[in-house]
């Protein structure tokens with residue numbers, strides 16, 4: 001799977017009208033942008049978006065023989081001062097803003113010898129260029145053919161491309177798979193070191209991230225190296241943040257070993273640590289360039305951890321994949337009992353869940369839009385987890401949240417009772433609770449308020465309309481909460 005690149009360049013200044021400000025010797029000079037152009041993040045002589053933009057300028061200025069971009073950044077990275085590139089058979093030059101601040105036209109530059117161009121100036125308090133839109137992002141989410149550390153499986157070694165590698169591994173995973181991992185690393189990888197740690201949610205912190213960075217530094221991981229995270233979400237979150245920070249960012253590869261990590265963490269591009277008493281308060285959007293899933297890891301996972309993953313899969317099914325829901329209704333219990341090693345459709349369920357997640361994430365990878373269907377089950381669950389002192393497993397909380405969200409939809413006539421009953425039955429069949437003694441009116445209302453703040457002032461409560469279709473609610477009346485809680489209380 002990969003995410004398509006998108007992006008465009010736009011002016012930040014209020015005026016988009018070119019203004020001719022000076023003529024010299026019948027020569028019209030073109031200046032585009034000012035010092036603000038330094039904020040252009042696209043590599044100037046590689047950015048396809050910048051090139052398209054420049055082509056557009058030339059179309060607007062058919063008489064211009066060349067363009068001048070004024071930017072410290074662009075001017076600073078040129079091999080040859082002045083000359084930047086050729087667009088539509090016409091040269092584009094880049095100059096440092098100081099050349100213009102000095103009030104001089106840069107006659108000493110090669111452009112001075114050209115003629116019949118125009119000087120274009122964009123007035124405004126903060127004129128400049130801004131790179132707008134998604135950054136170029138492309139990453140792989142691969143399925144290994146067998147156990148990832150099997151010497152017969154080249155998937156991991158191929159993905160790491162012979163680069164120096166530093167492995168960060170959950171101590172519990174290391175206990176079960178460490179011997180095979182070290183043997184594989186010795187034979188196929190340029191492994192400069194390994195960092196083992198207790199990947200506990202209660203200790204998911206910047207302190208650990210710093211420890212990882214220090215260990216990578218002590219081991220001599222260079223800038224072209226890869227930091228490989230092997231573990232569940234707690235490990236991958238901390239390893240990923242370390243990869244983003246270490247030497248201002250080294251390549252990050254994920255080897256998820258839990259169901260949550262495979263169907264959720266692995267597909268997105270974010271990582272975070274807990275801080276200041278809150279979950280995932282500090283973090284980054286930093287795509288792992290590759291992620292390799294190996295479902296044989298799941299064989300050693302606790303049933304509680306498998307059930308947490310199933311809750312996330314049920315979430316994806318309700319959002320957009322009715323067939324996935326049916327597959328879980330048919331075989332979810334077997335998948336739970338066998339830790340996703342049985343039946344053969346277990347792999348299909350995982351892949352469908354990943355595709356559903358990728359579909360949902362790809363247009364909003366950096367979460368600039370806070371209205372996200374994947375937040376189904378994540379409005380009341382943080383409050384439930386917090387009130388339990390984080391003893392309530394995340395998957396249990398997500399399941400209970402989805403039941404309450406469905407009960408709200410039922411009360412509002414947005415979904416029918418069959419949906420509600422199918423959800424309750426499915427959760428129960430995979431050992432997930434559908435309610436909790438601490439779930440009450442006060443918690444639900446406080447959770448809605450907290451969520452509204454977290455989502456930038458808009459509630460965006462996700463509720464189902466059908467299996468495979470959801471919608472947002474911007475308000476929920478306390479009386480609806482009461483009725484929904486009463487509905488849940490009637491579940492025996």
Ligand SMILES: NC(=O)c1ccc[n+]([C@@H]2O[C@H](COP(=O)([O-])OP(=O)(O)OC[C@H]3O[C@@H](n4cnc5c(N)ncnc54)[C@H](O)[C@@H]3O)[C@@H](O)[C@H]2O)c1
Pocket residue numbers: 170172173176199200201204231232233234235237257258259260261264265266268269270271272280297298299300301302305308
């Ligand atoms: N970055 C994201 O996009 C994202 C998305 C979802 C969740 N998360 C984060 O992920 C975390 C939850 O991840 P998780 O559910 O994977 O929990 P986890 O990493 O805590 O793993 C659960 C337990 O399983 C153990 N374990 C891991 N792999 C194992 C294996 N193969 N065999 C036996 N034991 C194994 C771990 O040691 C741990 O005790 C949370 O911190 C959450 O915030 C992040």
